[in-house]
Amino acid sequence: MMTEEDLTRANEIKKELRELDSFIFSAGHVWTGKIIKRDTKYIFKSNGYGVIDSAEFSLSTSMKDKVLDVLRAYQSDLMEQLASL
Numbered sequence: 001m002m003t004e005e006d007l008t009r010a011n012e013i014k015k016e017l018r019e020l021d022s023f024i025f026s027a028g029h030v031w032t033g034k035i036i037k038r039d040t041k042y043i044f045k046s047n048g049y050g051v052i053d054s055a056e057f058s059l060s061t062s063m064k065d066k067v068l069d070v071l072r073a074y075q076s077d078l079m080e081q082l083a084s085l
Helices: 004-028 061-083
Strands: 033-038 041-046 055-059
Touching: 004 041, 004 055, 055 061
Parallel strands: none
Antiparallel strands: 033 041, 041 055
């Protein structure tokens, strides 16, 4: 049986998934984006293009760390490509 805490957490997860799905859809249809640091909060922002408006997604600390992991992996790939030249 689901407790009140479980239900609250499930609703929070569903809300975050809706926001993330919307952001991924918008960000996936434009060419550029940026990560913005405002005080202690990180925001991933896609740039608007044509009929697609810009979109923002606030990153939790764990999401910010995962994005940075992806960027570090990309950096490592670039360094390997450079070394192989």
